[in-house]
Amino acid sequence: MRRLCALLIVAIVETSGTALAQTRKPAPVRRPAPEPPPAPLSVAPEMTCPTPLGVGVSSKRTFCDVMTGRDPAAGVLIALPPHKGPVTLTFDLHNRHTYSEEQVKANRAYARYTATIGVLTMDNTLISRAVVQNEFRKTSDLVERIGGGAGPGGVKAVVPTGTESITITVPEAEDQVSILGEKLTIDRADGPATYSSPGRPIAVISNVMIQYLPPPPPKPARRRSG
Numbered sequence: 001m002r003r004l005c006a007l008l009i010v011a012i013v014e015t016s017g018t019a020l021a022q023t024r025k026p027a028p029v030r031r032p033a034p035e036p037p038p039a040p041l042s043v044a045p046e047m048t049c050p051t052p053l054g055v056g057v058s059s060k061r062t063f064c065d066v067m068t069g070r071d072p073a074a075g076v077l078i079a080l081p082p083h084k085g086p087v088t089l090t091f092d093l094h095n096r097h098t099y100s101e102e103q104v105k106a107n108r109a110y111a112r113y114t115a116t117i118g119v120l121t122m123d124n125t126l127i128s129r130a131v132v133q134n135e136f137r138k139t140s141d142l143v144e145r146i147g148g149g150a151g152p153g154g155v156k157a158v159v160p161t162g163t164e165s166i167t168i169t170v171p172e173a174e175d176q177v178s179i180l181g182e183k184l185t186i187d188r189a190d191g192p193a194t195y196s197s198p199g200r201p202i203a204v205i206s207n208v209m210i211q212y213l214p215p216p217p218p219k220p221a222r223r224r225s226g
Contacts, residue, residue, distance in 0.1 A: 037213075038214050040211050040212060040213050041211065041212060041213075041214060042209060042210070042211045043081075043209070043210060044208065044209055044210075045078050045081075045089075045209070045210045046078075046079040047064070047076065047077065047078055048077040048079075049062075049065075049076055050067065050075075050076070051064070051067055051201060052064050053065050053096075053146055053156070053201075054147055054148045054149075054156060055146065055147055055148070056144045056145070056147070057144060057145045057146065057147050057153075057155060058145075059144060061206050061207060062206065063094070063146060063160055063204050063205070063206045064076055064204065064205050064206070065201040065203075065204055066115075066117050066180070066181045066201065066202060066203040066204065067181055067199060067200065067201055067202070068182065068184075068195070068196060068197065068198050068200045068202055069180045069181065069198045070124075070180070070198060071124075072120045072122050072123075072124055072178035072180065073122070074180075075178035075179050075180040076178065076179040076180075077176060077177075077178055078176065078177050078178075078179070078208065078210070079175070079176050080170065080174060080175050080176060080177070080210065081212070082175075082214070082215050083212040083213060083214065084172070084214065084215045084216065085172050085212070085213050086169050086170060086171055086172050087169075087170040087172075087174070087210055087211070088167060088169055088170070088210065088211040088212070089119070089167070089169075089177065089208075089209075089210050090165070090166065090167050090168075090207075090210070090211070091166050091206065091208040092163050092164070092165055092166070092206045092207045093117065093130055093131075093132040093163070093164045093165075093166050093205055094132060094143055094160035094161060094162055094163055094164075094203065094204040094205070095113035095114075095115050095132055095133075095134055095136075095160070095161050095162045095203060095204070096113075096115075096159075096160065096161070096201060096203065096204055097111060097136045097142065097158070097159050097160075097161040098157050098159075099139075099142060099145075099157055099158070099159045100157075104138055104139055108189070109136060109137060109138070110135070110136065110137050110188065110189060111135070111136045111186055111187070111188050112134075112135045112136075112186070112187040112188075113132075113133065113134060113135075113136070113161070113185070113186055114131065114132075114133040114185040115131065115132050115133075115181070115183075115184045115185075115202050115203035116129060116130070116131050116182045116183045116184075117129065117130050117131075117179060117180065117181050117202075117203055118130075118179070118180050118181075119168050119170075119177055119178070119179055120177065120179075120180060121171075121174055121177060121178075122174075122177070122178060127168060127169075127170060127171070127177065130164065130166045131164070132162050132163070132164040132203060133164075134162025136161045136162075141161055142159040142160065142161050143159065143160040143161060143162075143163060144159070145159060146158065146159060146160075160204045160206070179205065181200070181201070181202040181203055182196065182202075183202070184200070184202035184203070
């Protein structure tokens with residue numbers, strides 16, 4: 001009888017062990033977490049400025065004249081590094097004013113400027129236009145003086161005036177864009193004037209930046225067996 005009980009106990013233990021083994025789920029396989037997407041980069045791009053205005057005395061910022069024209073190769077060229085997706089191009093757009101302290105003191109310095117520029121691809125396709133409009137009356141209306149001139153204190157007579165912050169979305173396929181002037185309208189006490197002939201400086205840009213996503217790294221080459 002004792003032997004029969006022992007056999008029954010062994011059978012029950014073996015059966016329950018088998019059931020537990022059958023119901024126990026295998027441990028999940030831990031896979032490495034996916035790498036987070038790369039953060040966008042904000043950098044000052046490589047820029048070719050055919051007609052630099054100069055460097056600001058206070059800010060040490062570089063100011064570049066924008067010339068009227070129809071050939072993108074002759075404009076302000078902004079190089080775009082390798083990227084994924086569109087690139088965001090930002091810059092400050094200013095009007096140009098020839099400063100005269102005598103005119104300011106005599107209250108004869110008034111001018112109202114409206115400059116229109118275009119951002120183009122290198123095959124002359126317009127991406128977007130930008131406009132800056134402001135009035136100049138007194139010294140506080142200029143952005144800052146530009147060094148490297150023959151005037152008092154070594155500053156230039158031409159000054160940037162007015163500031164319009166511009167944001168342009170550049171299509172992914174482009175690796176370079178051009179900034180060209182289109183038209184400048186000036187309203188003075190003696191009447192309005194409009195300029196659009198090629199080769200004339202009509203606006204100024206500064207603080208040029210781009211924001212973009214870098215392309216993914218290349219996949220490692222597979223080793224050939226053998």
